[in-house]
Each structure stands twice: as structure tokens, then as C-alpha cells.
Amino acid sequence: MDKKKNRAVFIDRDGTIIEDRGYLNDPEGVEFIEGSIPALKMLAQNGFKLVLVTNQSGISRNLVTHEQLNAIHDKLAGVLSLNGIRFDAMEYCPHGPEEDCLCRKPNIGMALSASKKADIDLCVSYCVGDKMSDVGLGKKFGGKGVLVLTGSGKNEKTGEAMPDYTAKNLYEAAKWIITDAAQKQRQKPA
Numbered sequence: 001m002d003k004k005k006n007r008a009v010f011i012d013r014d015g016t017i018i019e020d021r022g023y024l025n026d027p028e029g030v031e032f033i034e035g036s037i038p039a040l041k042m043l044a045q046n047g048f049k050l051v052l053v054t055n056q057s058g059i060s061r062n063l064v065t066h067e068q069l070n071a072i073h074d075k076l077a078g079v080l081s082l083n084g085i086r087f088d089a090m091e092y093c094p095h096g097p098e099e100d101c102l103c104r105k106p107n108i109g110m111a112l113s114a115s116k117k118a119d120i121d122l123c124v125s126y127c128v129g130d131k132m133s134d135v136g137l138g139k140k141f142g143g144k145g146v147l148v149l150t151g152s153g154k155n156e157k158t159g160e161a162m163p164d165y166t167a168k169n170l171y172e173a174a175k176w177i178i179t180d181a182a183q184k185q186r187q188k189p190a
């Protein structure tokens, strides 16, 4: 009875949806990567919940304030809203790597929080990003991890935790996720 209903795609922000400006602290610096808006739209149209998951250690480093971050996320949400898209949850980790928090990717704190908010079944969900910590998050929460080659994706070393798929950009990642999820559903016993 406690079974969660929705599948979701957890999506990284910098280098995946928008250009990675390095500790962005000004909404004017929000620049969408080509194909990312159509990708989000396609995922939503295919029944996926959309969750933003972003490590923002710039807050811990005093390079970005919570207010600036909120202004950036308002801008992001505003542009998406003009395109008929909304995030079901927008999560960020304000901590630095040395703070040992439960939310910094690849830890699953942000995924658990969003899972409660949007009734998400993590085992049938995906995480997409340009870092291996995004791939790691997807695997840690029991779903799949997709690496995109935008942002710093090209320089990531895959090592032990291989991505379930590597995509040129978020649009190609979205296409793969939709196909993969449809195959999984067909394979379910009746």
C-alpha cells in the first residue's frame, strides 16, 4: 500500500540544463544548453516527474547566497513555465564536500526528499548529469544513471561505476530514458 507511484528523472543543473558558469550567482548568467528545454518537455510528456538536483557548494564557500540561488531558480522555473514545463521538485545541497552531509550528490538525501514530495518510486527512476556523481546518485537510489557529454561530461572518468548510458546531451539522454523505460514496462510479468 505504501508503494510510490511515479517515475522521475532527476536532472543536474550546471553543465546539463544550463551552461556551467562555475558558482553562478546571477540570474542573468542562466543560459540554457541547446536541446535541454525540448528534452525536459519530452520527458514530462512521457509521464516522468522532473526533479532538479544540484550541488551548490558555492553557498558553503560564501560565493553564492541562498537569495541569489533562489533568484536563479526562479529564473529557471520562469523560462520553463513559458515553455509549459515545471519541476515537481527543485533540490539543492548548500554544503561543501568536507561537511559530510547526506544531500551532496552522490548521496541520496535530495532524492529521498523529492521522492516524498512527488510520490516517486526511485527504483524506476533515472538521474542525468555531466558528472559521475550524477551517475552515482542514480545507481545509489536503485535506478539508473546517465552521463551527458555537455559541461564537464567529456572529462569525467567513468572508472568502476559505469553509466547505464552516455549521451551527447540532455535531449539524447531523454530519448534513451523514454525507450529504456518503455522496454522495462514491457518486460514486467503480466
Ligand SMILES: [Zn+2]
Pocket (backbone or CB within 6 Å): 093, 094, 095, 101, 102, 103, 104
Ligand atoms: Zn548537503
